[in-house]
Amino acid sequence: MTPAIETIGLKKRYGSHPAIHDLDIAVEPGTVFGLIGPNGAGKTTTLRMLLDIIRPSSGQARVLGLDPRGGGPALRRRIGYVPGELRLEGRIRGRGLLRHYAEISGTIAPKAVEDLADRLGLDLNRQVRMLSKGNKQKLGLIQAFMHRPELLILDEPTSGLDPLVQREFLEMVREARMRGQTVLLSSHVLSEIQQTADHVAVLSGGRIVAEGAVASLRLGQIRHVRMSLDRADPDAIRVELAAIPGLRDVSITGEGETRVTATLDGDIDPLAKLFARYRVTDLVVEEPDLEESVLQLYGNSPGNARGKGVNRG
Amino acid sequence: MVRVLPVLRRSLSDSWRSLIGWSLGVAAALFMYLPLFPSIGGNGEMQQIIDSMPEELVKTLGYEQIASGPGYAQGTFYGLIGFLLLVIAATSWGSSAIAGAEESGKLELTLAHGVGRSQYALESALSVLVRLAWLGLLSAGIVLLLNEPSSLGIDPSNVFGVSAALVGLAFVSGTIALMVGAATGRRILATAAGAGVAVIGYVFNAIANQVEDAEWLRVLSPYSWAYRELPLQGGTDWTGLGLLWGLCVVFVVAATLILRRRDITG
Numbered sequence: 001m002t003p004a005i006e007t008i009g010l011k012k013r014y015g016s017h018p019a020i021h022d023l024d025i026a027v028e029p030g031t032v033f034g035l036i037g038p039n040g041a042g043k044t045t046t047l048r049m050l051l052d053i054i055r056p057s058s059g060q061a062r063v064l065g066l067d068p069r070g071g072g073p074a075l076r077r078r079i080g081y082v083p084g085e086l087r088l089e090g091r092i093r094g095r096g097l098l099r100h101y102a103e104i105s106g107t108i109a110p111k112a113v114e115d116l117a118d119r120l121g122l123d124l125n126r127q128v129r130m131l132s133k134g135n136k137q138k139l140g141l142i143q144a145f146m147h148r149p150e151l152l153i154l155d156e157p158t159s160g161l162d163p164l165v166q167r168e169f170l171e172m173v174r175e176a177r178m179r180g181q182t183v184l185l186s187s188h189v190l191s192e193i194q195q196t197a198d199h200v201a202v203l204s205g206g207r208i209v210a211e212g213a214v215a216s217l218r219l220g221q222i223r224h225v226r227m228s229l230d231r232a233d234p235d236a237i238r239v240e241l242a243a244i245p246g247l248r249d250v251s252i253t254g255e256g257e258t259r260v261t262a263t264l265d266g267d268i269d270p271l272a273k274l275f276a277r278y279r280v281t282d283l284v285v286e287e288p289d290l291e292e293s294v295l296q297l298y299g300n301s302p303g304n305a306r307g308k309g310v311n312r313g
Numbered sequence: 314m315v316r317v318l319p320v321l322r323r324s325l326s327d328s329w330r331s332l333i334g335w336s337l338g339v340a341a342a343l344f345m346y347l348p349l350f351p352s353i354g355g356n357g358e359m360q361q362i363i364d365s366m367p368e369e370l371v372k373t374l375g376y377e378q379i380a381s382g383p384g385y386a387q388g389t390f391y392g393l394i395g396f397l398l399l400v401i402a403a404t405s406w407g408s409s410a411i412a413g414a415e416e417s418g419k420l421e422l423t424l425a426h427g428v429g430r431s432q433y434a435l436e437s438a439l440s441v442l443v444r445l446a447w448l449g450l451l452s453a454g455i456v457l458l459l460n461e462p463s464s465l466g467i468d469p470s471n472v473f474g475v476s477a478a479l480v481g482l483a484f485v486s487g488t489i490a491l492m493v494g495a496a497t498g499r500r501i502l503a504t505a506a507g508a509g510v511a512v513i514g515y516v517f518n519a520i521a522n523q524v525e526d527a528e529w530l531r532v533l534s535p536y537s538w539a540y541r542e543l544p545l546q547g548g549t550d551w552t553g554l555g556l557l558w559g560l561c562v563v564f565v566v567a568a569t570l571i572l573r574r575r576d577i578t579g
Contacts, residue, residue, distance in 0.1 A: 048577075051425045053576070054576035054578070055576060076425060077426070079425070089417060092327060101426060103319045104423070
């Protein structure tokens with residue numbers, strides 16, 4: 001089957017600064033593909049090239065089987081796009097703005113706009129300039145989803161959305177996938193990708209540093225652990241903790257109440273069993289931010305040293 | 314849902330408030346200046362004032378003909394206030410159409426839909442033209458309306474030529490702003506280009522008015538192309554109009570070709 005998106009040796013330079021190096025990705029039709037990476041990794045640059053907003057310096061991209069430039073407006077009617085930095089302004093009302101985008105999109109089913117607005121909880125009668133960032137983002141999502149495009153390209157689509165709306169959005173992505181739409185989603189929030197994507201590519205410094213099925217990447221395993229244990233002997237705990245595989249950066253402080261912080265890169269079960277033998281007064285298990293995960297896991301890969309942080313993701 | 318000229322209709326619906334503002338400005342200028350003509354221009358008093366002014370100043374302002382009705386309308390409105398208002402409007406519309414839209418992120422989202430780059434540039438130019446043409450039409454209407462009561466003695470058939478010159482002159486600024494916006498994506502540069510062309514054209518014309526050896530400067534001045542043959546007195550100057558509108562076409566074509574090639578950054 002022809003991939004919905006395929007890039008071969010895609011490169012983008014800004015002047016002498018390389019933003020994207022030899023990008024090769026393939027997104028199968030009907031799947032959700034997550035592009036993750038820290039800010040400045042080149043996510044936005046990549047997505048913009050797929051929409052012919054910017055042109056590659058070399059290499060090739062095929063979107064729905066067509067060259068983004070050659071495909072022209074007809075190709076882009078088949079795509080729904082949420083830009084990474086959505087800025088909407090003007091006195092125009094939400095409904096009017098969507099009517100405008102509807103005219104330059106694919107065919108829209110009756111009521112599609114109203115249904116989406118209801119789901120996301122957006123009042124379409126308000127002027128766009130009066131909307132909060134989150135509500136503008138909802139408009140951005142509606143204009144991307146409303147014509148049920150074959151391909152959705154979503155650049156940091158949940159930025160500014162509150163958790164409830166984020167959940168609704170993830171549901172919309174799942175439904176899109178069930179209908180056979182293809183979704184390419186970029187994010188710097190790991191959990192968002194984990195909940196929706198079939199396949200993930202990790203972008204760092206303009207290169208793919210890891211790629212595979214979501215579960216196959218070890219990204220999800222790193223945890224910061226912080227706990228307080230009542231009346232525990234610090235030395236005994238130190239010895240016990242040393243036996244737990246994958247635990248590092250251990251620090252133990254306090255008397256009477258013992259405070260422990262550590263980073264776990266491995267199975268959490270042995271650690272949980274250990275706590276269970278103490279009276280736990282506080283326990284925090286945190287997912288590290290994506291940037292940290294990527295750097296920790298792939299920090300030695302060649303892409304990281306150069307070009308990091310210069311361009312917006 | 315495909316309908317014609319989506320970019321044009323959006324830009325018009327986004328800017329009708331500002332268009333009303335410009336219309337009021339144009340109307341106010343005409344209603345303020347033209348009715349004064351009988352009291353100061355028609356009775357020779359104006360000629361006395363002009364005679365007492367330094368010759369260079371009179372020539373700079375183009376007031377040599379101001380004692381006649383058409384000369385008065387030319388000197389006050391078409392050559393000065395109207396020129397100023399339309400050029401400012403055209404420059405601001407031309408620079409916001411591409412450069413402003415790019416800076417605000419609107420262009421990225423529009424082009425990510427089913428709108429081609431050429432289509433965007435051409436519809437943007439058309440949108441500026443439609444608004445300028447409205448201001449030209451409005452001013453022509455008011456001039457014709459005030460012609461009799463203000464004893465201007467303007468031959469109504471000449472109003473078309475001078476309006477086409479005024480609109481064309483402003484459109485030169487609008488289209489160069491569009492082109493520079495297409496090339497750079499920077500609103501401030503686009504505005505500078507539009508205003509710069511108007512100022513240089515005006516200054517070259519003023520110098521040519523005063524210094525005989527500098528007559529050749531008129532070749533480089535869109536302002537001279539528009540008004541040198543005094544279209545309000547002598548009738549439509551097709552050569553001047555050809556130069557003005559030809560230059561506009563060149564700028565629009567260039568804007569289109571440049572926008573097609575460039576990365577949109579926002």
